[in-house]
Amino acid sequence: MLERATLKEIWDVAKDVKAFRLDKRFEFKAGQFIMAWLPRVGEKPFSLAWKDLIVVKRVGPFTSRLFELEEGDHVWIRGPYGRGFEPKGDNIALVGGGIGIPPLYAFARQNRKKFEHITLIYGARSKDELALMDVEDYVDEVVITTDDGSAGRRGFPTEVLAGRRGEFDQVYACGPEPMLGAVLRAMDYRNVQVSAERYMKCGIGVCGSCNLGKYLVCRDGPVFDGFQLRGLL
Template identity: 45%
Template sequence: MRPVNAIITKVVDETPTIRTFFLDTSFELIPGQFVMVWVRGVDEIPMALSYDNAITVQKVGPATSALFELDVCDSVGIRGPFGNGFDIKKGYILLVAGGVGAAPLAPLAERADSMGIRVVTLLGARTKDELLFRERFEAAGEVRIATDDGSAGKHGYVTQMLDNPESFDQIYCCGPEIMMKRVLDTVAPSKAQFSLHRYIKCGIGICGACCVDGLRVCRDGPVFPGEVLKKTEFGVYGRNECGERVKI
């Protein structure tokens, strides 16, 4: 699985801390899948595909900071796409997106809308300026907003808007793990799917760095049914960059 050289064709500032990098390489994307992005001389990191030909990145560490130094005509190495994506169910669906967790959910919203599925999105961020892909979600259906500081929508957490979750046929969630654990504890696990963020090194299930109680996030995920996660350490323990088990 050697990286393919991908040229950056466009860079979009989505929020003060998040950018989308469009590439000259397209993928047959299942919403929720990820690619391994090789920032030469720095590191290789997993990134969810936010479009068929783009990744959306939040500046949080050395590799993402190095990505933010790149511009049009620069290049990165890409491996993938890897993992399983969301299983799109027909009916009435709810998306719960926190922060940059909106990235894999936006193409899901668009795919579901194109299939005639009714979509409601709960979109949360720290501030109004950090709301990601609001227009894309609004184009697909109803959107309800929450911000930590109250600058837009409800003053509070996105999980506080989980009213009547039983009315939805399927619930899809991506965001900080503590947020997703609250969703899992609130909804029926049998009709919920979650996209996990963990340290991923190989991307193909060999190294075990991303394991959750024996489940390999890169290979068995990153999308898992709620009833599977309910039986694991999800939301309680994670792994650091050395693979050590740490309390969340």
């Protein structure tokens, strides 16, 4: 069921990335998503970064129209939907790439007291594409990588994970599909949960547009245990 939500606050968080605070608050598990609809534009899924917060990168017609909205304007929301992350282990790593940070940010905020140590390994193309850096308030260690070396170390977050994988009881990842595949291989598909992305239309497992092998990402995911995705990513 669609609910009208008012945009209470809008602010820039990185290059071509904005945060939108809604006047609605959702009870959710980190990793779940909502569907946002704009009249005469369409509907798109977004991971919740917090109970009333989505963080959006401008990549196409829908997000470009969303970026034109101002505080006080409206969007229509349904959800939350999908399967979220499950807290496991004591010493964990969050591995994020680009705009994959929102569900990891939410996970750290929701669960920071459940773990002995949380390491965030976060990669982007360059310094100006790093978003939600107040995540530092909810983790114990932050390792930044950038493709161009403008922040942190030059390289990819998966390289850091591969070198330190023995330190972590559980790994949580969200980001571009090639990165997720590298995370799964680095962990040999064990002790890892990843949030997968696919094109979604319905968000509730009816239309089949988000199929990933035998799974529907909106219904069976978007969070999957690593072994479920062996041979798929």
